[in-house]
Amino acid sequence: MKLITAVVKPQRVHAIKDALHEAGISGITVTQVDGFGRQKGHTEVYRGASVTVDFVAKSKLEILVNDGDAQRITDVIVAAANTGNIGDGKIWITAVEEVVRVRTNERGDAAI
Amino acid sequence: MTNLPINGADTAWVLASAALVLLMTPALALFYGGLVRTKSTLNMMMMSFAAIGVGTIVWILWGYSLAFGPDTGQGLIGDFTYFGLDGTLGTVVGGTGNEIPTLAFVMFQMTFAIITVALLSGAIADRAKFGAWVIFIVAWLTLIYAPVAHWAFATQGGSGGWIIDKLGALDFAGGTVVEINSGAAALALAIVLGKREGFKRDAMRPHNIPFILLGAGLLWFGWFGFNAGSALAAGHLASVAMINTQIATAAAAMSWIAYERVRNGKPTTLGVASGAIAGAVAITPSCGYVTPLGALVIGLIGGVASAYAVSLKYRWNYDDSLDVVGIHGVGGVVGMIGIGLLASKAANSAGGNGLFVSGSPDLLFKQVIAVTAVAAFSFIGTWIIATVISRTIGFRVSRDEEMMGLDTVEHAESAYDL
Numbered sequence: 001m002k003l004i005t006a007v008v009k010p011q012r013v014h015a016i017k018d019a020l021h022e023a024g025i026s027g028i029t030v031t032q033v034d035g036f037g038r039q040k041g042h043t044e045v046y047r048g049a050s051v052t053v054d055f056v057a058k059s060k061l062e063i064l065v066n067d068g069d070a071q072r073i074t075d076v077i078v079a080a081a082n083t084g085n086i087g088d089g090k091i092w093i094t095a096v097e098e099v100v101r102v103r104t105n106e107r108g109d110a111a112i
Numbered sequence: 113m114t115n116l117p118i119n120g121a122d123t124a125w126v127l128a129s130a131a132l133v134l135l136m137t138p139a140l141a142l143f144y145g146g147l148v149r150t151k152s153t154l155n156m157m158m159m160s161f162a163a164i165g166v167g168t169i170v171w172i173l174w175g176y177s178l179a180f181g182p183d184t185g186q187g188l189i190g191d192f193t194y195f196g197l198d199g200t201l202g203t204v205v206g207g208t209g210n211e212i213p214t215l216a217f218v219m220f221q222m223t224f225a226i227i228t229v230a231l232l233s234g235a236i237a238d239r240a241k242f243g244a245w246v247i248f249i250v251a252w253l254t255l256i257y258a259p260v261a262h263w264a265f266a267t268q269g270g271s272g273g274w275i276i277d278k279l280g281a282l283d284f285a286g287g288t289v290v291e292i293n294s295g296a297a298a299l300a301l302a303i304v305l306g307k308r309e310g311f312k313r314d315a316m317r318p319h320n321i322p323f324i325l326l327g328a329g330l331l332w333f334g335w336f337g338f339n340a341g342s343a344l345a346a347g348h349l350a351s352v353a354m355i356n357t358q359i360a361t362a363a364a365a366m367s368w369i370a371y372e373r374v375r376n377g378k379p380t381t382l383g384v385a386s387g388a389i390a391g392a393v394a395i396t397p398s399c400g401y402v403t404p405l406g407a408l409v410i411g412l413i414g415g416v417a418s419a420y421a422v423s424l425k426y427r428w429n430y431d432d433s434l435d436v437v438g439i440h441g442v443g444g445v446v447g448m449i450g451i452g453l454l455a456s457k458a459a460n461s462a463g464g465n466g467l468f469v470s471g472s473p474d475l476l477f478k479q480v481i482a483v484t485a486v487a488a489f490s491f492i493g494t495w496i497i498a499t500v501i502s503r504t505i506g507f508r509v510s511r512d513e514e515m516m517g518l519d520t521v522e523h524a525e526s527a528y529d530l
Contacts (some may be wrong), residue, residue, distance in 0.1 A: 016503045030300070041304065042441065044317065044379070045372075045376045045380065046317060046382055047382060047383070047386060047419075047435060048216060048372070048375065048419065048422060048423040049423065049426065051315040051316075051317055052315065053315065053317075
């Protein structure tokens with residue numbers, strides 16, 4: 001089992017969710033996060049005083065998948081999240097030791 | 113007891129104006145509340161509401177009497193004749209044919225005292241002890257506001273306040289009493305209390321700009337009572353003051369964002385709100401003395417002058433947090449000097465003619481004297497009051513408390529449950 005973590009532009013989240021839905025993914029977790037990458041922050045001006053906003057708002061998606069699905073789902077996210085602009089985000093995949101469905105106590109692939 | 117006869121129309125207008133001006137202080141609470149960071153929003157707003165509560169009590173007990181009671185002889189201050197509003201019931205103020213009940217006038221002027229002291233809170237945002245602020249309100253209204261209001265507003269047949277009765281400088285609705293007074297006092301407060309932790313280092317973004325716009329809109333609305341109400345009669349002069357207020361406020365809102373567009377590339381909503389206030393401030397002393405085109409000029413200049421002035425605190429390194437000096441001090445000076453240049457008896461036959469109308473600098477000199485005297489008195493007096501409070505009970509919270517935010521520390525509350 002794999003955990004796919006994607007940090008993306010908040011305005012792409014709905015498109016990604018729809019694409020994942022079509023790809024057969026039944027659940028994702030979304031968190032609103034702040035950070036910076038190559039995009040850096042931006043500058044705002046209040047009464048003539050420049051304020052550098054270091055952290056950019058992003059959405060973090062977490063998706064549990066079976067080993068065989070990891071590459072396909074990652075491709076789906078890349079396609080839906082890509083705008084071609086700086087700040088489109090990052091995706092990383094990590095191995096998961098165990099997954100449990102709380103209601104039924106199912107384990108492993110069956111719990112995904 | 114018999115009530116003396118009054119002019120009903122004038123009385124109705126002054127009563128309505130008093131209510132309009134009172135609304136300006138809650139409006140200021142929104143304006144200032146939006147400008148600060150989340151953690152001290154409630155404290156910022158509480159400072160305005162404390163000004164309403166404490167200011168009302170001080171005003172009816174001795175404030176009104178010191179400001180508008182019989183002059184003690186030098187044109188500097190009134191006496192305690194009207195302590196507790198003694199002797200005001202059933203009496204009238206105003207010229208023949210324009211009499212209004214004294215209590216309507218007391219109420220109207222009370223709202224001026226309240227907003228003026230509330231304005232000062234912007235200079236010390238995020239760092240003042242609430243209890244010290246309450247004590248400061250009492251001291252400042254008594255020792256600074258009441259005398260200055262006496263100087264510029266208390267006309268008593270030539271033997272009242274020195275600015276209005278002896279010098280003959282013109283100040284229709286409080287360019288000296290409210291604007292320059294609050295600007296100079298704010299500078300003194302900002303210096304005595306010192307800078308916020310992180311001033312010039314941390315990003316201190318206004319936390320709620322829609323609040324600021326709502327506050328600015330309500331201030332604009334209330335300002336019609338402030339300026340047109342200062343005619344103390346429902347007639348031509350009030351109408352001149354009202355349309356001039358609208359013209360200058362609108363013009364300054366636009367000139368501020370035009371200046372921003374040129375300097376920073378973007379017109380901002382904070383700029384439009386700030387510009388409106390700067391314009392209303394600049395027209396406050398001049399609204400009853402200039403023509404509509406004069407008001408347009410004063411508004412356009414007032415917006416740009418304040419937009420420029422608000423950045424000086426970073427260069428000169430004083431933390432007038434919400435720009436009381438840059439907006440009220442500078443705007444007040446623009447309006448007072450504007451009278452000396454642009455005043456026209458076409459707008460008000462009881463007013464005067466400025467340099468550009470009469471060719472004579474007489475009125476301009478008088479305006480400069482009034483501005484300088486009020487600014488100096490207010491700055492020095494406020495500096496002394498703030499220093500005494502600072503050295504005795506302490507005016508500023510501890511560094512840790514400041515970092516935590518005054519809402520939890522001073523009021524055990526949070527503005528938002530996020």
